[in-house]
Amino acid sequence: MRAFKGFNKDLTCRGYQYEEGKEFHTERAECCDTGFHACEYPLDCFGYYDPAHSVFHEVELSGEMDKSGDNTKVCATDIKIGARLSIAGLVKMAIDFTMSKVNKEAGSDERHGFASATGNCGASSATGYKGASSATGNCGASSATGNCGASSATGYKGASSATGYKGASSATGNCGASSATGYKGASSATGNCG
Numbered sequence: 001m002r003a004f005k006g007f008n009k010d011l012t013c014r015g016y017q018y019e020e021g022k023e024f025h026t027e028r029a030e031c032c033d034t035g036f037h038a039c040e041y042p043l044d045c046f047g048y049y050d051p052a053h054s055v056f057h058e059v060e061l062s063g064e065m066d067k068s069g070d071n072t073k074v075c076a077t078d079i080k081i082g083a084r085l086s087i088a089g090l091v092k093m094a095i096d097f098t099m100s101k102v103n104k105e106a107g108s109d110e111r112h113g114f115a116s117a118t119g120n121c122g123a124s125s126a127t128g129y130k131g132a133s134s135a136t137g138n139c140g141a142s143s144a145t146g147n148c149g150a151s152s153a154t155g156y157k158g159a160s161s162a163t164g165y166k167g168a169s170s171a172t173g174n175c176g177a178s179s180a181t182g183y184k185g186a187s188s189a190t191g192n193c194g
Contacts, residue, residue, distance in 0.1 A: 001061045003038035003074060004085070004093065006049025011081075020057065020081050029075045031068040036061065036079035040072035042093040047071065056090055058082035 011018045018024065029035030038059050039045050045056055063077035085093065 001040070001065070001074065001076070003040050003059050003061050004042040004045050004056060004090065005036075005038040005059045005079075005081075006045040006054045006056050008049075009053065009055055011055065018081050020084065023078065023080045025063070025078050027077065029064045029066045029077045031066045031073060031075045035064075035066065035075040035077055037073060037075050038079070040074060041097055042085075042090040044071045044073065045090070051087055056085045056087075058085060058093070 005013070007013050007018060011020070016024075024036065026035055031037070036059075037048075038061055039048075042056075049056070059082055060080040061074060061076035061078065062080075065077075066075045068074070
């Protein structure tokens with residue numbers, strides 16, 4: 001299973017030393033007790049590791065597994081440490097994760113598409129000339145792509161990304177992350193770990 005894990009800057013976690021590219025094994029997996037812990041949704045890592053003082057890696061989990069009911073945290077007996085990811089890389093992976101959950105059959109006007117999602121783990125995406133996207137909720141994620149795309153995410157771990165000529169992106173919350181690219185892109189993140 002593909003997942004994401006936070007570490008201290010020296011690639012330690014709870015006194016255990018990890019190394020990129022290496023595999024590790026333990027006998028038992030029980031969430032919050034023993035085993036190798038990671039998150040399926042990349043931005044859930046911010047609930048355990050402060051982005052300003054941590055590093056994040058993509059990991060592969062296998063063997064026996066246990067899941068937490070709180071978020072996408074999962075625990076396994078086997079872990080392989082993959083490549084290190086920047087905050088922008090985590091946001092991109094969060095968007096990819098969100099897009100993998102989107103109903104592709106639901107359409108919008110290609111020139112002026114808009115989308116909005118509200119809920120505990122709401123996800124929203126809009127693509128088009130003037131697409132706008134907004135997600136509100138505990139783990140909301142929002143993405144807008146287009147010439148004048150705008151994107152906003154609000155919530156405990158909201159993530160927001162806008163790409164385009166004049167894209168704007170805003171994320172607020174305890175662990176919000178925000179990314180904007182383009183000729184006149186603007187990005188803002190507020191919160192405890194924004």
